Amino acid sequence: MSLVMIFDALLIFSMLTLGWMSIFSLSLFRCIVFFVCLGLLAAIAWGQLGAFDVAIAEAAIGAGITGALLLAAWNRIRPVHTKVIEPSVTNAKTSQKDTGEHV
Amino acid sequence: MTSALLYSMAGLALFAIGFFGVMVASHVMRKILALNVMGVGIFMFLIALAKRNPLVVDPLPHALVLTGIVIAVAGTALALNLMLRIHHIDQSNQEQNK
Amino acid sequence: MFNKLDIEYDGPVVDKSALSLIASILVAGLLLAVTITIVLSDKGDNTGLGPLISQNIEFSGVTNPVTAVLLNFRAYDTLLEIAVLLVVVLAILPTRDHHAPFFKRILVSKQNLVLSALQRWIAPAVVIFAGYLLWAGAHQPGGAFQAGALLAGASVLMFQSDTYQVNYTSLMARILLVLSLVVFITIGTALIWFEGSLLTYPLAFSGLLILLIETCATVSITLALTSLYSSFIANENISVTDHKHRTIK
Numbered sequence: 001m002s003l004v005m006i007f008d009a010l011l012i013f014s015m016l017t018l019g020w021m022s023i024f025s026l027s028l029f030r031c032i033v034f035f036v037c038l039g040l041l042a043a044i045a046w047g048q049l050g051a052f053d054v055a056i057a058e059a060a061i062g063a064g065i066t067g068a069l070l071l072a073a074w075n076r077i078r079p080v081h082t083k084v085i086e087p088s089v090t091n092a093k094t095s096q097k098d099t100g101e102h103v
Numbered sequence: 104m105t106s107a108l109l110y111s112m113a114g115l116a117l118f119a120i121g122f123f124g125v126m127v128a129s130h131v132m133r134k135i136l137a138l139n140v141m142g143v144g145i146f147m148f149l150i151a152l153a154k155r156n157p158l159v160v161d162p163l164p165h166a167l168v169l170t171g172i173v174i175a176v177a178g179t180a181l182a183l184n185l186m187l188r189i190h191h192i193d194q195s196n197q198e199q200n201k
Numbered sequence: 202m203f204n205k206l207d208i209e210y211d212g213p214v215v216d217k218s219a220l221s222l223i224a225s226i227l228v229a230g231l232l233l234a235v236t237i238t239i240v241l242s243d244k245g246d247n248t249g250l251g252p253l254i255s256q257n258i259e260f261s262g263v264t265n266p267v268t269a270v271l272l273n274f275r276a277y278d279t280l281l282e283i284a285v286l287l288v289v290v291l292a293i294l295p296t297r298d299h300h301a302p303f304f305k306r307i308l309v310s311k312q313n314l315v316l317s318a319l320q321r322w323i324a325p326a327v328v329i330f331a332g333y334l335l336w337a338g339a340h341q342p343g344g345a346f347q348a349g350a351l352l353a354g355a356s357v358l359m360f361q362s363d364t365y366q367v368n369y370t371s372l373m374a375r376i377l378l379v380l381s382l383v384v385f386i387t388i389g390t391a392l393i394w395f396e397g398s399l400l401t402y403p404l405a406f407s408g409l410l411i412l413l414i415e416t417c418a419t420v421s422i423t424l425a426l427t428s429l430y431s432s433f434i435a436n437e438n439i440s441v442t443d444h445k446h447r448t449i450k
Contacts, residue, residue, distance in 0.1 A: 008106055012113040019117050019144075023124035023137045024214055035136055042143050049110060051150045051165045052342035053267045054172070056334070058146075060350035061176050065426055066139065068357045069176070072433035073183040074132070077190050079210050111240050119229040126225035127215050129207045152240075153249070161249035162266035166275060169267070169346060170282045173422075177289040180429040184293050187433070190208050 008048065015041050028078075032070045039063030110151035117144030131186050135179060142175045262407030263339040271344070272411045276400045280385050283418060287382055290425045293432040294369055303373040305366045316362055327355035335419050339408065345415035349422030356427040360434065369428045378428075381421030385414055 015038060022034040039062040046055040121144055124137030146168045153164040254266050254274070261269040271279050331348040338344030359365055368374060388410060389400040396403060402410050 005106070008109060012109065015143075016113065016116055016120065019120045019140045022140060023120070023128055023133055026214065028130065028132055028210070031133065031136055035139065038140065038143060042147065045110065045147060046150055049106070049150050049154050050160050051153065051168070053265075053344060053347065054146075054150060054165050054168050056342060056347045057169055057172050057350060060347060060354060061172050061426075062143070064354045065350060065357070065430070066176050066179055068354075068430055069180055069183060069433065070132075070136070072430065073187060076187055076433060077132070077208060077210065108240065108243075112237060115233055115236050115240075119233050122229050122232070123225050126221050129213055129215060130210075131208050133214070155243060156248050156251075159248045159251040161251045162254055162270055163250045163275075165267045166270040166278075169271065170278060173282060173346060174285060176426070177286050177429070180432070181289050181292055184432055186208065193208065 011041060011045055011048070015045065028074055032067065032074055035070065036063050036067040039066065105155075105157060107151045107154040107157070110154075111148050114144045114147030114149075114151055117141075117147060120144070131189070132183075135182050135186070138182070139175065139179060142171070146171060260404060260407075262402065262404075262409075262411055265338060265340055265342065265344075267342070268338050268344050268411070272414060273402060273407065276385075276389070279418075280382075280389065280400075283381050283385065283421065286422065286425050287378065290369075290378060290428050293429060295432060295435050301368040301371060303368055303371040305368070307364060307366060313362065320359055320362070324355045324359060327351055331355075331419070335415060338415065339412070345418040346422060349419045350426065352419070352423040353426035353430070356423065357430050360427075360430065367427070367431065369424075369431065374424065374428075377420055377424050379421070381414075381417040384417040388414065 018034050018038040018041065022031050022038055025031045025034065039058060043055045043059040043063065046052075046058055118141050121137045121139075121141030124140065125134050128134050128137055149164045149168050149171075153161040251266075254270060257274075258264065258266060258269055261273040263269050263273070331351040334343040334351065335345060335348040336343075338347070369378075392401055392403075393399055
């Protein structure tokens with residue numbers, strides 16, 4: 001179990017977790033942020049696999065441009081009037097600080 | 104287990120997560136995000152298979168993935184524009200019905 | 202689960218229909234099982250196309266194998282990829298009036314110090330770095346797509362303040378968008394007459410032709426990606442003044 005293997009295992013575990021959280025998080029803003037992080041970790045993975053052209057392109061296009069597009073589209077569909085989230089058992093995952101700001 | 108094998112199975116797992124997300128998620132933007140996650144998984148599978156012989160790196164899948172990344176961002180932009188169009192029509196319908 | 206398109210912002214995360222859950226788990230599991238059995242039975246001594254490409258790389262005009270594959274051995278795929286990008290830009294282009302200038306600078310009243318400092322410091326450095334990536338793509342990792350994407354990122358940074366407005370339907374923008382496709386197709390079909398088949402570069406000029414195609418591709422890709430971003434921040438409230446006619450909204 002060399003050090004590189006441990007690094008590979010950690011990177012893959014982080015990517016799978018980020019992939020899951022990028023789709024099933026509670027708020028859409030967090031999903032987009034996790035997706036940009038997934039793109040940047042993918043760039044590290046391509047560098048680890050010896051694909052350096054693809055790593056530059058993934059960091060610039062996959063994480064950069066796609067992140068900007070997603071955030072710009074998110075800005076257009078978020079509701080304008082903020083809504084106060086009542087703290088209850090089903091909403092226990094959102095913290096108290098989330099009320100008022102619609103993320 | 105070589106690193107190429109490990110990364111290719113991770114790419115398949117990412118593809119499966121994305122596919123599950125496309126089927127099951129309810130908001131359209133989550134489906135678009137899940138499609139992109141599927142794309143990242145497929146790219147990882149291709150690039151990992153380019154390194155199946157650890158001495159000689161095969162450059163052809165790199166070119167395929169480069170083309171794929173550009174097409175994926177173009178497709179994502181088109182899908183997001185369609186989602187905005189639906190949102191706009193929904194909003195004007197709601198204002199008419201009020 | 203496909204009949205209803207849901208864009209309600211605070212809706213549930215997951216469709217609560219059990220059929221979709223079971224069906225997707227079954228299909229994903231089947232795909233995983235089949236592909237993992239195929240991948241695990243690989244013996245690891247297949248060299249792929251690597252030796253074939255490194256034998257033929259001195260005939261291609263560049264020394265970076267990925268650039269050689271993209272722009273010489275599989276140049277037709279790159280041509281079609283640029284065409285697909287152009288088609289998506291056509292689907293997204295805002296319908297403005299065609300007489301507004303290509304590039305307009307508006308003076309805004311509020312200035313953000315951090316943003317303007319970032320723009321002034323980062324954008325020129327990114328332009329130089331993109332030019333370096335384009336040139337170094339011949340013998341190092343780099344190339345046209347990376348340089349174009351970098352420049353598009355710098356353009357997204359410049360669009361963060363409302364100072365600049367680009368009209369993507371003006372004549373100059375249309376020329377720059379189709380430049381890469383036109384140059385690629387012209388070179389490809391002219392080579393039919395000179396060499397006999399589509400996109401076969403003559404040995405003496407192949408490096409030069411690849412550099413020419415890559416430069417035009419960088420310009421086109423930058424403008425295409427920037428127009429993809431601009432389609433989301435289209436301001437309907439800013440009136441676009443036509444030089445000859447009245448103010449059009």
